[in-house]
């Protein structure tokens with residue numbers, strides 16, 4: 142399912158936020174902030190770049206996506222549902238007993254999920270492994286991955302970073318969801334990452350920084366990354382934690398795992414529906 | 419009052435109180451201070467409350483460095499990241515180097531609820547128990563934890579504390595209970611079977627004992643809060659009287675309390691033992707009660723195992 146215009150992509154972002162918020166709101170609690178900050182990049186990826194067949198989610202040679210910040214699973218489930226890989230009605234089972242849609246992405250439970258994540262710092266290494274595998278098999282697959290800025294505190298991220306560059310993995314494109322927040326506070330106060338772009342460049346990566354809520358900017362950055370030869374690419378996304386609903390954005394410093402009341406549930410859906418999709 | 423508090427609040431407020439009198443106590447978090455109740459400590463003691471970010475391995479070895487420099491670090495994160503994730507840092511920087519670091523893991527086993535399978539530690543006790551020289555303590559309720567905190571701080575050596583974060587079922591009477599680290603608590607005397615329980619399973623075992631009583635079975639209930647080193651005397655003395663046992667825990671039946679009790683009894687006083695816990699499978703997302711049902715860790719499961727254990731004794 143490819144979307145051609147940026148206006149249509151923006152609409153799709155609203156729809157994905159709507160589905161995500163509905164699932165979390167129905168349950169009453171969830172990792173809203175980090176799901177919402179990631180939506181625009183996930184939409185650009187899944188509707189413009191990732192080569193996969195929704196009818197055969199395990200097809201050999203497909204592009205892969207590893208959601209290393211696995212707690213953003215709810216946003217990804219909405220996209221998988223929109224592609225028909227899972228049923229939209231299943232989204233309301235999020236985190237319920239015996240669900241196929243747990244908080245954190247799980248490849249053995251959810252069709253369309255390429256790697257199990259949830260213990261931060263591991264997904265990027267998994268993506269590196271997949272990218273090496275694709276190089277060995279020469280199947281031409283690209284591997285995409287998304288990490289968090291808080292997640293970037295983990296030493297394993299930097300072990301993976303060094304190895305990916307060492308292996309010249311130009312089939313690996315990684316996003317950092319730079320929403321400036323982790324659980325305990327602002328990233329700059331807990332463990333600062335700046336100069337974030339220079340860090341990745343000094344580790345041997347191609348790196349650039351774009352507005353993570355601008356679908357055109359993201360799209361063009363992915364196009365540029367695909368053209369890079371000989372090194373992996375990092376796209377730093379400047380984002381807002383909880384982007385998309387005003388009263389969730391307002392508490393960007395405290396929306397990592399939030400309770401959603403029935404009233405908020407209604408209000409949030411109404412706000413997202415107002416602009417249409 | 420005390421019982422209105424969550425376990426993390428008891429933990430954090432007691433830590434804060436002790437930090438006022440002991441300048442060597444230092445707390446370190448790994449981006450879960452907000453979740454574990456320790457966030458407020460940095461307001462009072464900005465120099466002695468660190469947050470290293472989402473970097474558990476770094477936290478463990480930094481703590482070892484601080485300990486070697488005369489500090490008493492308390493480090494905390496969720497159970498799986500406090501143990502299996504940093505197994506080698508615990509082993510080498512802390513245990514092998516004999517550094518006085520207190521490792522606090524929160525949300526054991528099914529308590530991780532909505533965080534799901536990746537966050538549900540059923541191996542943490544097994545992992546830590548096989549590392550020499552680390553004490554393992556799992557508090558039951560606020561009363562026990564409050565009394566335990568000064569003893570934990572006073573103990574000079576590495577310790578893993580397996581902490582239920584929220585409000586547990588109340589078990590111990592504030593007025594009469596006297597906690598002693600390393601000493602298992604005999605909660606209820608019985609003659610037919612001993613239920614050895616830890617953590618959230620202590621209250622469940624007590625309920626099971628009530629059900630057994632209705633069936634004419636007299637169950638003894640023992641809280642093994644210090645899983646390592648296990649209180650051998652109390653364990654052996656109890657089964658000398660009852661002749662069989664059931665272990666009850668929110669953990670894999672391999673490597674945890676069940677294994678610890680079996681090791682003691684098989685060597686010193688062999689009797690039938692049955693195990694209530696996770697039967698070697700990964701857990702799934704969900705609320706505690708349905709998870710206990712699904713993974714056969716309820717009071718009814720304890721009753722069934724108790725009857726089986728008694729039956730084996732008769733053969």
Ligand SMILES: Cc1ncc(C[n+]2csc(CCOP(=O)(O)OP(=O)(O)O)c2C)c(N)n1
Nearest residue numbers: 175259260261289290291292322323324449
């Ligand atoms: C190894 C590990 N440590 C701790 C956690 C608990 N945890 C979940 S999300 C999170 C903060 C992550 O911050 P960030 O990567 O910035 O995520 P985002 O802001 O995109 O939600 C933490 C500490 C975890 N899942 N894994």
Ligand SMILES: [Mg+2]
Nearest residue numbers: 290291320322
């Ligand atoms: Mg973040």
